[in-house]
Amino acid sequence: MITLIRNGDVVDPVRETVEKVDVLVEKGKISKLLPPGVFKEKGPQIRIFDASDKFVIPGLVDIHVHLREPGHEYKETVASGARSAAAGGFTAIACMPNTEPPNDCRSVTEFILEQAERACSVRVYPIAAISKGQEGETLTNFGELKEAGAVAVSDDGFPVANSELMRRALEYAAFYGLRVISHCEDRSLAGDGVMHEGVISTRIGLAGIPAASEDIMVYREISLSRLTGCPVHIAHVSTAGSVELIRRAKEEGLLVTAETAPHYFTLDHQRVVGYDTLAKVNPPLRTSEDVEAVKEGLREGVIDVIATDHAPHSPLEKELEFDRAAFGMIGLQTALPLTLQLVRDGVLDLTEAVGKLSCAGANIIGVSGGCLIEGENADLSVIDPEYEYLFEADQILSKSRNSPFIGKRLKGVNELTMVGGKVVWEKER
Amino acid sequence: MAKFAHKDLLSMEPLSVEEIAFILDTAESLKTISARDIKKVPTLRGKSVVNFFYEPSTRTRTSFEVAAKQLSADTFSLSASTSSIVKGETLLDTARNLQAMRPDLIVLRHPSSGAPHMLAREMKAGIINAGDGINEHPTQALLDLYTIREKMGRLNGLKVAIIGDISHSRVARSNIIGLTKMGAEVTVSGPPTMIPVGIEALGVQVVPDPVQAVKKKDVLMLLRIQLERQSAVLFPSIREYASFFGLSSEMLRMANEGAIVMHPGPLNRGVEITSEVADGPYSVILDQVANGVAVRMAVLYLLIGGVKGDNVDQER
Secondary structure (H helix, E strand, C coil): CEEEEECCEEEECCCCEEEECEEEEECCEEEEEECCCCCCCCCCCEEEEECCCCEEEECEEEEEECCCCCCCCCCCCHHHHHHHHHHHCEEEEEECCCCCCCCCCHHHHHHHHHHHHHHCCCEEEEEECCEHHHCCCCECCHHHHHHHCCCEEECCCCCCCCHHHHHHHHHHHHHHCCEEEECCCCHHHHCCCCEECCHHHHHHCCCEECCHHHHHHHHHHHHHHHHHCCCEEECCCCCHHHHHHHHHHHHCCCCEEEEECHHHHHCCHHHHCCCCHHHCCCCCCCCHHHHHHHHHHHHHCCCCEECCCECCCCHHHHCCCHHHCCCCECCCCCHHHHHHHHHHCCCCCHHHHHHHCCHHHHHHHCCCCCCCCCCCECCEEEEEEEEEEECCHHHCCCCCCCCCCCCCEEEEEEEEEEECCEEEEECCC | CCCCCCCCECCCCCCCHHHHHHHHHHHHHHHHHHHCCCCCCCCCCCCEEEEEECCCCCHHHHHHHHHHHHCCCEEEEEECCCCHHHHCCCHHHHHHHHHHCCCCEEEEEECCCCHHHHHHHHCCCEEEEEEECCCECHHHHHHHHHHHHHHHCCCCCCEEEEECCCCCCHHHHHHHHHHHHCCCEEEEECCHHHCCCCHHHHCCEECCCHHHHHCCCCEEEECCCCHHHHHHCCCCCHHHHHHHHCECHHHHCCCCCCCEEECCCCCCECCCECHHHHCCCCECHHHHHHHHHHHHHHHHHHHHCHHHHHHHHHHC
């Protein structure tokens, strides 16, 4: 079986090119990239996708997803998360360890990989916990977890408070080539806060989480990276202060990388007015100045990666009083259109945007993907950046529907997702 | 008759200057009922008012109950400890079940900011916010406005100091919105740990030193120090708070001639206010309580009484 994706504009974020190229897929690999019309074979053995007026991009790679399995399958499973990812144009996702039990040992890592294999959809890369039980006390067995298939370590959701433990994690993880991903939050300072501390929290009477609770820990990780010479990756950057700290760390030549999520460059704390729990997320939606700083960070390359922090919750956690509701929002099916908005706004060009959603993340967790070259796995998506639509709850393939973008008009959609040459999602026409 | 076309009273924010004045005027005419021998009029006969209190309250709850009964409404009381909340029912489920019994009005006190807003979205019944978390307590602000107007003859141009834990006070937040709307100049004061970020955006001046803050003020409004919050490192000790921020007779002398002293209760005597001041001639603390009933009668009446009914009649 040969698949031909013809007449599309192929986006290559590595070479930073957009060219009209036909993509030929054989045995799960990209066998040939040819000028349009050169490949003339026809017949029942050849499946043809016409990508006229569309863009062919490397399959997107999301390095920050919560799949909730094992433990909270009513919110999401590996299979449902993978389907939602495929619909959103992702061909690979890395899932955070805060499941129940947490992914802090070989058996959980292997279980997630087995579930991913059964789901037969996008590639799933488990991220293991830094500390046993994510309790911030003892390191997990990084070597064994790496052997089992973990691609990085993080105590996402339960930030490591103990600075020595974080130092040792950086040193020890570097030995195995595992990246440490840090959820930067000083919990003692965040206290019982439920939204960004600022003019809005004061006005609507909700306890605030100051920007400093993020900045302090970002600076700690930068200091520890300087101390140890080891790389560190900063998750979900939301403040102007963090962007500035990371900018300086990069200028200094430290091995610090960073990601942000689409909601941090799209929404600000105004969205919380009215106490809509769909806008409750951690780190919280910040001020419009922070939003601008995050965009500037993306534009300058201070922020390397766009990752969703897809965090499914059911109505049981969300249809509650604001301060009792869970933090988090889903994001796999809205990341692409929200990122394309940055392209339309002139913040990023198309190759940069695709790069931040694909190869940049893949590089950080050390997996293949994010490039379209001959001989590589045929992990790709076909997108239509011009398609405009109303984003509705019934389009969501995740088990949970906690998105603040439901009912909003979005522009840009994924039409076809292929993983290893196999079509895992195709938009109805 | 002026219009009052709200389903709920959740916040002081959506009320116009005219609407606030209208509520206070209505309260003034209803206040005479409490002074009669037979303290009851049939205005809300056949209407049901549910007092739904998730937090302990004596003053507010009784005040609403008295107000509703004087207007002949049927009142029902629910508290967190006697309702299904202790059985794990969520607020929304409780609300949906209550709605099925078709009450006209629900008076909600809840520890979560925004809880009454959630109920208001979900229910056909009107919702009165009787205090939500650290957010608002609009009927308290209205009774404070009423009391100030009654004592000082006006609101516009008055200088008001609010002293205490501004960050965690729903009374302060509602009063700031209401007072600034009505043209008063508001100064907030308290330890910097209790002044929320960006409070100036609400149109107030921040003067942390209480001695400076009370200077040349017409109204001094004290807030209750919540002793249970002491562990939250907001201030080192009650003793230190009392000696630096408690309102004493000496401080009171810095205020304008004829200034009044207010407190939403319950009092921590010797903490935010000395007994001498609380019981002194400038204190209007008990007037606030008395006016609370009149103001709540006005709010109940305007939400479910004649005015809306008149509109419905006109539609027919």
